[in-house]
Amino acid sequence: MNKVLPSFEEAIAGIPDGASIALNNWGLAGGPQNLILALRERGVKDLTVMTQNFMYTPFPEEVVVMPFMLLPQMRKLVAGFFAAASRYADTTNLPSEFIEKEKELEKEVIGHGNFTAVLRAAAGGMGPFYSPVGIGTTVEEGREKRNFDGKEYILFSPLQPDFAFVRADKADRYGNLTYNGTCRCLNPVLAMAAKTTIVEVDELVEPGEFSPEEIVTPAAFVDRIVVNEVGGRGSYEYTMKKLHELLSIPEVRGAIIGAAKKFVDDGEDN
Amino acid sequence: MNKVLPSFEEAIAGIPDGASIALNNWGLAGGPQNLILALRERGVKDLTVMTQNFMYTPFPEEVVVMPFMLLPQMRKLVAGFFAAASRYADTTNLPSEFIEKEKELEKEVIGHGNFTAVLRAAAGGMGPFYSPVGIGTTVEEGREKRNFDGKEYILFSPLQPDFAFVRADKADRYGNLTYNGTCRCLNPVLAMAAKTTIVEVDELVEPGEFSPEEIVTPAAFVDRIVVNEVGGRGSYEYTMKKLHELLSIPEVRGAIIGAAKKFVDDGEDN
Amino acid sequence: MKEKLSEEIMALRAAKEFQDGNIINLGAGIPNLCAMFIPEGRNIMFESENGALGYGGIIMVDEFEKVEIQHIDAGGRYFLPKEGMSFFDMGTSLDLMRGGRLDITCLGAYQVSAKGDLANWAIPGDISVGIGGGMDLVYGSKRVIVIMEHVTKNGEFKILNECTYPVTGKKCVSVLVTDIAVIEPTKEGLVLKEYAPGWTAEEIQKLTEPKLLLADDLKEIEL
């Protein structure tokens, strides 16, 4: 039972045009950077991308690779939060291709809670469910509403991604996974939700090195694993190093440390 | 922020007649034995008990205390699995009070999956949900059925217990919890689901002794904590010792090691 | 009366269905014996509904000193730890089961119908025992292997046109291993695939209510 593959190319083999792919995006870490690069390289088309935060990043690609980069290959987006590239078009050198593609994109933006819940319903093989969140808002539009015991709810259907790209910290070859800090985020949910779960990790440990209690994602939810090169692109060490290189530039430092402000107007809270 | 109380009596203070209480029952460990004893001692009435397995135990009370003992104080049972005391009445010296009470008891037995799911829906503040499990079975009876995309589902409503009695291994005083082995079982679900979560643990650690990644139940879900006496009744050490005393009796050994058989006829699989 | 297969032989036959890398849930009773007969070179991970995956062997009576109370399976048996084992909560366990990550569920039965319905949790009119995780297991598993005696102790049919006992799941049985035959429910009906040594299709049909179809490659059970 060895789920480890030698390359990212092999790990994404068999992903067809039109596939749906779910992945985590919150901060610089916890995203499957090398899996995204491999998918871009292969040029699969008409993808449905599912991520909690789909947004432009001001960081250069050499620092961090985000789902946003897949835009030219996408047909549809399902997200909890979405910030359009067009908002930043005047302040960045974003290719016009991205702006155009983004306009055509079919978008389903349902908030973080309902987004996570449609994935969890799929993970558990459950049917549709009623959520109380979004009542009285635009999230209601086009969806069934129903009153139970005097309270209104919106009906959501489970969404099962064909593939999850999961970023973990460590794995054993059976597929048991652990995560570091806030990199955990959506990753364990994704691993459980997808038909096929492909994992990018920094370190491979021997079965038995994990205590059975510390494992966050049990092996049953994992299909393929690729291990990042030590210190190589997309690894924790690499990304830390690149970020601290930027932080060492005084003019850039403030923007990064107060990064939130880039995406925040008066009231917005993503 | 210190949630530790000095006694089980204080931990269950304020639980009124008619309260609903959820607790874990699977095997000898992982159950809140001293919380159950304290509740029996206080004699609260008309309880609704929610547990995945409500069943008679052949083990003496000095070895293990199970939810079953609360039967005389109960009005209603919500369970995933139920095995009636009356089945064992001829082979045990069960008080007739138990048999009588059990007959009157209002029972809602919905299988492990749907039972866990109604708790999780409550934990997440969600509304009703459609489950595919139980279609074509007695679980359908009295419930709404609905077809989505050619497949049938049964509607279930969330059930939020007033109190959860949670059995963890270790806690810090903020309420962060870890569990040992299969004692984890329903406990983390219960902690998240209840309005008030009361925890019985074997060991108190200092905040910071847990790594932030190993915590299974974060402090937000815990309201009160009581620590078992070292090696005292209901502790892991005590229950292990009592079980191994029984195992050392050759005539008893077989029954315990093959314990499953006691509850299994031809086909049954709990 | 011809000889019927023993519990061990039934378990041995069922275990031949286990493929390398499979994640498998074994019910109490005969199904549990399958763990002793895993074909060589096949790595299996056993899953227990109360939240354990990839654990080691079930502790036997002569190893009772090894019993740890926090290492118990769904059927109440104690298991040994094993490298790669993990523990998780029951919510995750039920997601695993319903969500399609179990390759095989192997369980016992009161009755199986011509359509592959399974009845294994209750006796009609007896409300003294109820449900558990069986419905989730047969709903979610990719394959459901049922092991049971072909007829009741009184010689009544257990394989029926329709189940007369409350069902656990509809059209859920993938393959049925009895003490005289291996039968596969298909859209066309029950297909007799294998027979116990010395038994004929006619003899098996007599102990089976629905009409059995004969597999093209009908053969004696290979063990």
Added chain:
Amino acid sequence: MKEKLSEEIMALRAAKEFQDGNIINLGAGIPNLCAMFIPEGRNIMFESENGALGYGGIIMVDEFEKVEIQHIDAGGRYFLPKEGMSFFDMGTSLDLMRGGRLDITCLGAYQVSAKGDLANWAIPGDISVGIGGGMDLVYGSKRVIVIMEHVTKNGEFKILNECTYPVTGKKCVSVLVTDIAVIEPTKEGLVLKEYAPGWTAEEIQKLTEPKLLLADDLKEIEL
């Protein structure tokens, strides 16, 4: 024009609402400043939607060497570790939020209505940004504290009879802290509880569309 409260003073006033042992989610912007003004002797656990609880202070520009990429909050700020901190997945985090375990959510707003509706995620007709976790936060939190400027930069009402911007949640605001007043939405309407130094109720009413009720104990903001 009289002087309005600074961002820091608004945050200081809002933070007075924090009780000992509270679990609190702070939105980006002014709400985040509240962490600097926690009343003495009150232990607060901050929760971040991406799956962190009980973390330490936000890293400031002059401490940039301490930045760890796996210690980031929902607004993209880096935090310091703290004893008792925990990490969990987003499913658990959203359960915590929706399920009623958050004592306070503190966030900014475009508009607040007379009924306590909140609009803080979108501008009408602008589909370039969308939703996030705000709807979950205002649905699930026991108390929702909104901090915002009383009127827009152009002097338009932000406190309105009805929100004209897309709403985040209906009747969800518990208390509103502006740069000139503290207002509490009630069944009877908006109640003016406190005013900034030098401001009168009449002056505040002029900058507020709905009719303000005056609290019996109306007073100057105490800081």
